[in-house]
Amino acid sequence: MTDGQRITAIIGLDDTDHPEAGCTTHSFDSLLRTISDSNMFEVTERRLVRLWPFASRRTRGNGALSAIVKINSDSAVELEELCGKWFDELALSISKHPDEGIPASPCLVISYRNPPESWYWDSVRDQVDLEKRKSEASEFGLKIFSLGEGWGIIGASAAISWMPNQDSSWELVAWRDEVKVGTNRDVSQESVIEMAEKHPETFLNRDPTKGKGMIAPRTPCPVLYGIRGSTCEAVSEAHKWMQEREDVERSSSWAPHRTNQLSDDHLAGICSGTVIMPPSEGRGAHTNLSVISGGCTRQLVVFKEGGHVNRLVRQLNTGDRISWLGLESPDGSIHLERVSVQSAVPRISSRPSCCGRTMRSAGRGQPLRCLLCGENSEKFWMSKPWSPSGVSSISGWYEPTPSQRRHLAKPLNHGIPS
Numbered sequence: 405m406t407d408g409q410r411i412t413a414i415i416g417l418d419d420t421d422h423p424e425a426g427c428t429t430h431s432f433d434s435l436l437r438t439i440s441d442s443n444m445f446e447v448t449e450r451r452l453v454r455l456w457p458f459a460s461r462r463t464r465g466n467g468a469l470s471a472i473v474k475i476n477s478d479s480a481v482e483l484e485e486l487c488g489k490w491f492d493e494l495a496l497s498i499s500k501h502p503d504e505g506i507p508a509s510p511c512l513v514i515s516y517r518n519p520p521e522s523w524y525w526d527s528v529r530d531q532v533d534l535e536k537r538k539s540e541a542s543e544f545g546l547k548i549f550s551l552g553e554g555w556g557i558i559g560a561s562a563a564i565s566w567m568p569n570q571d572s573s574w575e576l577v578a579w580r581d582e583v584k585v586g587t588n589r590d591v592s593q594e595s596v597i598e599m600a601e602k603h604p605e606t607f608l609n610r611d612p613t614k615g616k617g618m619i620a621p622r623t624p625c626p627v628l629y630g631i632r633g634s635t636c637e638a639v640s641e642a643h644k645w646m647q648e649r650e651d652v653e654r655s656s657s658w659a660p661h662r663t664n665q666l667s668d669d670h671l672a673g674i675c676s677g678t679v680i681m682p683p684s685e686g687r688g689a690h691t692n693l694s695v696i697s698g699g700c701t702r703q704l705v706v707f708k709e710g711g712h713v714n715r716l717v718r719q720l721n722t723g724d725r726i727s728w729l730g731l732e733s734p735d736g737s738i739h740l741e742r743v744s745v746q747s748a749v750p751r752i753s754s755r756p757s758c759c760g761r762t763m764r765s766a767g768r769g770q771p772l773r774c775l776l777c778g779e780n781s782e783k784f785w786m787s788k789p790w791s792p793s794g795v796s797s798i799s800g801w802y803e804p805t806p807s808q809r810r811h812l813a814k815p816l817n818h819g820i821p822s
């Protein structure tokens with residue numbers, strides 16, 4: 405080794421998954437362990453970045469990975485050789501994936517300077533054109549290893565261009581022993597409940613409305629669990645606490661990742677509009693709502709799993725003014741993630757009453773009449789201020805239950821939209 409200057413390399417990886425085999429977090433862990441074990445490089449931070457939820461090639465959650473690695477300025481060649489060798493082995497293992505489904509199309513990138521941040525924003529908010537990103541990446545001078553069409557470059561380049569801030573959250577990912585993959589995970593409900601109590605800086609551990617844990621995936625992937633929280637220390641401490649319990653499976657390896665989860669980065673901001681017709685139920689029991697906003701008609705959609713958001717939207721009426729946070733899907737409809745009612749039109753309850761009974765209309769152009777005493781009244785409706793039923797709210801905003809929210813969505817108890 406020479407006493408060359410220390411420099412930073414950013415490494416990104418995506419699209420190594422197959423629905424029945426592999427997991428990008430696990431692949432990346434093996435690469436970073438290889439890098440650390442070489443004793444030439446120091447991995448100082450791992451990052452897990454969630455991207456545009458409607459991306460056509462997304463895997464569950466659409467996550468990509470990156471890591472900050474400190475290297476000597478004259479050892480870039482060694483780093484690239486090591487990465488290249490690892491990537492060849494990855495390609496070999498991918499060639500053994502089951503045939504069905506979309507084949508993995510991995511890409512590993514290395515950069516020695518900060519890439520344009522627009523790569524991240526374009527990838528978290530919208531569809532990215534593969535060829536365009538490929539040419540931007542090679543023009544920028546990324547070192548690129550890719551297989552097949554190299555779809556992974558979109559996520560890998562986005563993951564290295566994300567600039568975290570002090571609000572970014574953390575997820576500690578723990579992986580399983582290889583021989584256990586595909587078997588039931590041994591993570592008891594009690595352990596998750598107690599962990600949430602003893603480690604209050606962790607969050608989204610459970611969905612109390614469904615009484616189920618949210619840390620362990622249900623797919624046959626190598627992940628044992630992911631613990632989310634506000635700091636690296638909080639998730640690491642919670643993991644160590646879990647690993648000392650009898651009712652929790654031992655993990656084979658683990659690592660905290662800084663993430664863009666709960667950032668709302670996928671959303672462009674609050675919109676407001678007026679409901680122009682009563683909500684209708686669409687296919688698959690989702691609810692459609694037509695609103696006019698900024699002079700344009702927009703279709704809002706809530707899925708039946710949307711909990712309070714769905715229940716509220718079903719009770720809306722023509723003329724109600726609402727605000728929302730949502731994501732435009734490729735078909736132009738907006739999938740609601742949070743909603744609040746700014747002002748509701750009065751809900752008509754009945755005609756006025758007389759002699760203990762509701763007055764009746766005596767016909768077109770005629771007044772209301774009491775059928776008992778014959779008293780007449782001008783025609784009008786009784787109304788009452790509206791309060792939606794079956795929903796509870798934080799400061800007027802409604803959100804789906806925890807297990808139905810996107811990884812990127814900021815829960816209302818982490819901040820009211822503004």
Ligand SMILES: [Zn+2]
Pocket residue numbers: 758759774775776777778779
């Ligand atoms: Zn009367």
